[in-house]
Amino acid sequence: MFSYCSDPKALAEAIWVQLPWLDSFWLTSWISGFLNSLPWFSCYLTSAKHVDFYWSFVTVLALLAVTAPAALAMGFMGATAARSHVGPVRWFGKAYIWMVRGIPDIIFFLFFVIALDQGIEYVKNLFVCDGGAWPWQGLEFRVCQEAKVPLGSSAPIWHKAYGFFLAVLTFALVFGAFTANVIYGAMGAVPRAQLETAEAYGMSRKQVFRRILVPQMWVYALPGLGNLWMILIKATPLLFLLGVQDIVYYARELGGSKTQVYEYPHGDWRLYYFLGLLVFYLVFTRVSEIGFSRLTRRLSHGQATAAGEAMRKAAA
Amino acid sequence: MSMTCWETVQAYGLRSIGIGENLLPKTDFTLCQQFTLIGSGLIWNLYFGVLALAFGFFLANAIALARNARNPWVRKPADWFVFVFRGSPLFIQFFLAYEALVLLPKAGIDFLGLHINTSWTTRAWAGALFVLFLNTAAYAAEIFYGALKSIPKGDLEAAEAYGITGWKKFTRIEWPTMMRLGWPAYTNEAIFLFHATTLVYFSSFPAFAQKGDALYYANYFADKTFNPFIPYPIVGFYFICLTLIVTFVYGRVNRRLNRHLPSNERSRIRLRPQLIR
Numbered sequence: 001m002f003s004y005c006s007d008p009k010a011l012a013e014a015i016w017v018q019l020p021w022l023d024s025f026w027l028t029s030w031i032s033g034f035l036n037s038l039p040w041f042s043c044y045l046t047s048a049k050h051v052d053f054y055w056s057f058v059t060v061l062a063l064l065a066v067t068a069p070a071a072l073a074m075g076f077m078g079a080t081a082a083r084s085h086v087g088p089v090r091w092f093g094k095a096y097i098w099m100v101r102g103i104p105d106i107i108f109f110l111f112f113v114i115a116l117d118q119g120i121e122y123v124k125n126l127f128v129c130d131g132g133a134w135p136w137q138g139l140e141f142r143v144c145q146e147a148k149v150p151l152g153s154s155a156p157i158w159h160k161a162y163g164f165f166l167a168v169l170t171f172a173l174v175f176g177a178f179t180a181n182v183i184y185g186a187m188g189a190v191p192r193a194q195l196e197t198a199e200a201y202g203m204s205r206k207q208v209f210r211r212i213l214v215p216q217m218w219v220y221a222l223p224g225l226g227n228l229w230m231i232l233i234k235a236t237p238l239l240f241l242l243g244v245q246d247i248v249y250y251a252r253e254l255g256g257s258k259t260q261v262y263e264y265p266h267g268d269w270r271l272y273y274f275l276g277l278l279v280f281y282l283v284f285t286r287v288s289e290i291g292f293s294r295l296t297r298r299l300s301h302g303q304a305t306a307a308g309e310a311m312r313k314a315a316a
Numbered sequence: 317m318s319m320t321c322w323e324t325v326q327a328y329g330l331r332s333i334g335i336g337e338n339l340l341p342k343t344d345f346t347l348c349q350q351f352t353l354i355g356s357g358l359i360w361n362l363y364f365g366v367l368a369l370a371f372g373f374f375l376a377n378a379i380a381l382a383r384n385a386r387n388p389w390v391r392k393p394a395d396w397f398v399f400v401f402r403g404s405p406l407f408i409q410f411f412l413a414y415e416a417l418v419l420l421p422k423a424g425i426d427f428l429g430l431h432i433n434t435s436w437t438t439r440a441w442a443g444a445l446f447v448l449f450l451n452t453a454a455y456a457a458e459i460f461y462g463a464l465k466s467i468p469k470g471d472l473e474a475a476e477a478y479g480i481t482g483w484k485k486f487t488r489i490e491w492p493t494m495m496r497l498g499w500p501a502y503t504n505e506a507i508f509l510f511h512a513t514t515l516v517y518f519s520s521f522p523a524f525a526q527k528g529d530a531l532y533y534a535n536y537f538a539d540k541t542f543n544p545f546i547p548y549p550i551v552g553f554y555f556i557c558l559t560l561i562v563t564f565v566y567g568r569v570n571r572r573l574n575r576h577l578p579s580n581e582r583s584r585i586r587l588r589p590q591l592i593r
Contacts, residue, residue, distance in 0.1 A: 103552040104511035106518065110535060111548040118544070141542035234405040241518060248411070255415075271415040278404050278412060285403040 005043035008263050014039070044264045053250040057280070060236045060246055063168060068232065070172035072225075075179025082184050097181045105174050106238065112170040113242050120149050160245075167242045171235070178228055186221035187213060219299045219308075226292040230285055237277075251277055321348040332356040332527050340526055340536065347546070350537050354550050357530035361558070363441070364513040364529075368448035369506055375449070376456035380494070383461045394457070401454030406447075406512055407519055413447045414438065414520035440521035448516075452509045456502055463498030464490070496573040500583050503566040507559050514551075530554055 004011065016036050044050070081093025118141055125135060125147035135143045145151075150158040190213055198212045240248035255270030300307035319327065327337035329352055341349050382394035401409070420434040436442050467490060475481075475489045514531040517523045523532055534547040541547075574582040 103555050104514045104531075106511075106514050107531065107534070107548050107551050107555070110531075110538070111544050114538065114544040118542075136543055234407075237405045237407040240407075248407070251411075268415075268419070271412070271419060274408060274412040274415055277408050278400075281404040281408060282400065286399075 002043060002046070004039060005046070008040065008043055011040045011043060040264075044266075047264065049250075049254060053247070053254055056245060056247045056250050059164070059244065060239065063164075063171065063236060063239060064232065066168050067171040067175060068229065070168065071175035071179050071228075071232070074172055074176025075181075075183050078176060078180025079183035079187060082180065083187060093180070096177055097184060105235075106241075108174045109170055109238055109242065112173060113166050116166055116169060117149070121147050124149060163242070163244055167239055167244050170242065171232075175228065175232055175235075178231075179225070182224035182228060183217065183221050185224065186217045189220040190216045216303070219296075219303050222292070222296050222299055226288075226296075229288055229292070233284055233288065234281065247277055247280075321346075321352075324348050325352050328352045329356050330359075332359050332529070332533070334525065334527055338525075342540075345537060345541055350533075350547055350550055353533045353537075354530050354547065355554060357528055357533040358554050358558070360440075360516070360527075360529035361510060361513045364445055364448055364516060365506075365510040367445055368452050368513075369509060371449045372452035372456060372509075375453035376460055377491075379453060379457035380460035380464055383457065384464055398454045398457055398461075401451050402458060406451055406515060409447050409451060410444065410515065410519035410521065413443055417443050438521075440516055440523070444516040444519075444521045448509065448512065451512070452505065455505050455508070459498045459501045459505060460494055462501075463494045463496075466497055467493045492573070496583065499566070499570050499573055503563065503570070506566060507562050510558055510562060511555065 014036075016039060018032070078093050078096045081089050082097055084090045084093065118135070121141075121143050122135055125143040128146045129144040135141050150162050194212055194216060195208055198208045203211065236246070237248045239246040251273035252270060255268070255273035257268040258265045296307070297311075301311055302308060324346070325348075328341075328349065330336050331340070331353060333356075340353070379394045379397060382390050383398070385391045385394075417434075417437045420437060425432045425434060437446075471489060471493060472485070475485050480488060514529060517528045517532045518535075526536075528536075530551050534551040537547040538544045570583070
């Protein structure tokens with residue numbers, strides 16, 4: 001990164017600042033020690049590996065940015081299905097919501113990633129392989145070379161992208177079920193009288209749903225959705241389990257002790273890296289909390305709830 | 317050599333705590349083996365869950381009261397404790413705890429002539445239990461604190477009118493009401509914690525001699541057979557049973573806490589979806 005970084009070993013020993021009046025006291029000598037280590041740290045923290053580490057934060061943010069709307073969409077569909085008047089659709093919606101109850105979701109994470117991968121390859125195998133044999137044989141899952149996703153010959157970037165895609169799909173499936181549960185509850189919380197009034201005005205079932213139920217539902221759903229967002233943030237380290245090179249992966253890689261053969265030798269610093277991750281998550285959840293409390297205030301405006309009523313009285 | 321199912325249970329039923337057959341099955345996996353080994357792993361989930369909940373309950377009460385204190389020197393640390401443990405992923409907490417415990421001197425610490433052995437702290441049975449204990453204490457403290465804040469004002473005024481004050485008011489009125497109001501949410505937290513125990517061997521704490529929890533063995537079978545469709549549903553089945561048992565036990569306690577109320581005022585336990593913490 002910087003021009004002086006070409007020889008980090010010499011950098012570690014070099015003395016840049018000498019402050020004899022500081023060095024003579026034990027209390028202040030750490031100041032010059034700190035000043036002298038700054039150049040080394042500036043090179044260390046901008047090394048190629050560290051830049052990858054910083055990019056992995058973007059991976060996490062990207063996962064959140066893609067998963068949250070996807071889960072919201074799936075949740076909305078799940079909740080609508082669970083309220084459907086058509087039996088099989090309703091059972092499907094309810095089963096989807098109930099699927100996640102009672103079972104630790106880490107199991108879903110581990111299960112879906114393999115199951116989706118094998119499912120995709122199995123379907124592709126039916127089309128591209130001769131015969132399309134049953135792939136689960138004994139201790140192996142075997143499909144022909146052409147049915148591999150991505151193909152063995154594809155560039156590594158595709159393997160990474162596919163891994164990320166599977167992770168997003170898994171997150172969206174699991175969190176979609178949680179979201180469906182929240183939205184289902186919120187739809188039930190909209191006062192019956194509101195819907196009946198709309199019906200009395202002669203609105204059709206679709207119109208009541210679109211114009212009355214959905215706009216009013218959000219304020220009831222928001223606390224639950226806020227909780228889910230926090231939980232989604234806190235679930236992102238599980239990307240590491242799904243084989244994506246995320247912040248946990250890099251924190252372990254970079255923090256592990258490096259011997260003299262490395263450019264920047266250091267001891268076991270994993271504790272500090274993980275402290276950094278802890279701070280990242282604490283700041284992230286705190287900022288989200290504040291954001292959600294603001295959003296709740298805005299959505300409560302003009303609603304038939306205690307908060308909305310309080311705002312109306314304050315304004316009057 | 318093929319075993320009957322009963323022989324398999326005898327050989328592997330207590331495998332997770334090191335009793336029985338030493339070698340795990342390597343080929344010709346039967347359904348019975350998967351059920352037995354995953355079930356034996358459940359012993360660890362129970363161990364972590366039951367002990368963390370039991371110890372965490374007391375700490376949670378203390379922290380909930382500390383958060384309610386007027387003195388900022390008592391209140392602030394409690395607020396921070398809850399914020400740190402609820403605001404960060406359990407997964408990171410496990411990592412962090414493990415890395416911190418590994419840094420303790422291996423030979424042990426000599427303190428005031430006392431020799432303290434430290435090597436056991438990096439083992440899951442101690443280290444992970446400690447993290448789970450602190451974690452559940454933080455979540456439960458938040459629940460109890462919320463309950464403490466929502467005790468009806470009238471109840472407290474009535475107590476004072478009868479001359480019940482101070483410690484007596486706390487033990488007779490405030491604490492039982494706090495428990496009653498917080499119990500449904502606390503039930504969810506308990507289920508939650510049992511589910512969180514599956515993270516132990518997937519974070520930093522290594523499983524020695526292949527002695528792991530239910531998910532550890534399920535993952536072992538899924539890796540070996542390349543077939544996730546059998547072992548994971550088995551763990552799922554076990555956990556649904558566990559959830560039902562926890563709901564039953566906590567439901568009994570809830571009934572006792574509500575026994576003095578007319579039937580239409582009792583707080584019901586509603587099962588909410590269990591999520592990652």
